[in-house]
Amino acid sequence: MKCLRCGNTDPVYFYQDQDVWYCRKCIAFGRVNVNELPPRKQYQRKRHTCHPQLKYPLTPAQKKASDELRRNLTLKQDSLVFACCGAGKTEIVMEAIADYLAMGKKVGFAISRRQVVLEIAERMQEAFPSLSVIAVCEGYTDIVDGDLIICTMHQLYRYHQTFDLLIMDEVDAFPYRGNAILKAIAMHACVGEKIYLTATPDDEMRKEVSAHHLNMVELFQRPHGYPLIVPEVKRGYSWMQITYLLLFLKSQRKAKIQTLVFVPTIRIAHRLTRFLSLKYACCAFTSKTENKEKIIKEFHEGAYEFLVATTVLERGITIKGIYVVILFADHPVFNEASLIQMIGRVGRSIEMPTGKGLFLCKRKTKDITQCITSLRKMNEGG
Known part of the structure; x- marks a missing residue:
């Protein structure tokens, strides 16, 4: 059976x-x-002549990556886009999306996290104002069809043999990574070509490239041309790390710059928030947090000086001028990929392309060392 x-x-x-x-x-x-x-449902297919309307034109490096991606798709070849955090992965797939929509083909964009689905859907709607861009995730399942569908990986079960082009972001992250069921459902949802997007490809994806099952498209330059932030590492016992954190937050308060403080567990997030809230306007943000959209909106608006977050915020979020501190960075929950993603929140915007990152730890682990090495290699062009 x-x-x-x-x-x-x-x-x-x-x-x-x-x-x-x-x-x-x-x-x-x-x-x-x-x-x-x-059962295979019949979703609408219409020809749409549209061109992405971007706030800023693609840089030469982004245009090169976009053209390479479109060539691969013309040859019916799947692609892995290996791009550093903030390089504009979403933007470089937009012309490919327009190509498929112009042929009357169905396009899906799947992401692991609900929070990022809503953000990507908003960005796609801005870029393609004439299209019906539909977000399909928890709390947004009344309408599941549109001109362009943005959904979580779990929601792909609705789209058996539906997409002519399926773009999958964060395939190296929970819950997709290592989940055979989600992978099988995703493969069955696509009847055409696939694009995988990541800033941290795992060994399995690299093997697929080596075996020529995927074509690699690389992009290690952010649109503003500034290098990726390489974090400073400070070592010490737990009380020393807390002291370093307090000094960092004090300096950021003077500079009026918001900070993301990453911690390894929900318990630590709540304990640290209770302590710091005596002096600072802050909030804990974990997988158990209610009203996530409301808190992110308030953070964007400056209601909080910083968020104390678990890895639930390591990907997808873009906040202008943010700085990042990772407390207990040597904790086993933080691997090379998560460290790269978290520090990748810094310096993403064109308006504020620089910033600071700080790793606080008792010892400098292999993952911390590899993270710093990888960031430096990306800054050197891969």
Whole structure:
């Protein structure tokens, strides 16, 4: 027996309902009987002649990457876009999106995190004002079809054999990474070409490139031309790290610059926020936080001097002029990829292309060292 949606062949996950067997491994996405495909829904396909309207034109490096990507798609080849944080991954796929829409083909853009889905949908709507751009994620599932669909990875189950072009961002991150069910659902959602976007490709993706299953498109230059921020590392016991943090926050208050303080656990986030809120306007931001959109909006508006966040904010968020501190950076939860992503929040905007990053730790781990090495290599052009 085999589930044609998730690929499961383990008998433990099959259950018999009278004379019919079905898969329980992917039952969260609806029941699928053995040897049956999920129903294919008919989503609208229209020709749209549109060109992305960007606030700033693509830089020569971005234009080169965009053209290379479009050539790969013309040859029906899948691509991996390896671009540093803030390089404009979203912008360089827009011309490819326009190409497919002009042919009346269906385009989907899938991201791991709900928060980023809403942000990308807003950016796409600004770039393509004549299109119906639909965000599909938790709390936004009343309308699931439009000219351009932006969704979480989990929501791809709705689109079996639907997309002629599927763009997937953050494929190296939870919950997609290492999740065979989500990967199978994503593969079944696409009947054409795929584009993977990441600033931190893992070994599996690099092997796909080496085996010529993916074409690599690289972009290590931010639009403003300034180098990536390489963090300063300060070592000390826990109380010393807290002291360094307090000194950093005091200097940022004088400069009136907001800060993201990353910590490894939810418990630490809440304890640190309670302590710091005696003196600062701050808020904890974790996977358990309610009203996430409201808090991010208030942070953008300057209501908080800083957020104390877990890795839930390591990707996707763009705030003008932000600085970053990672407390207990040697904690096992912080790997090279997450450290690169977190420090990548600094210096993203054209208006404020520079900034500061600080790693506070008891010891300089292999992941910290590799993160710094990778950032320096990107600044040297890869």
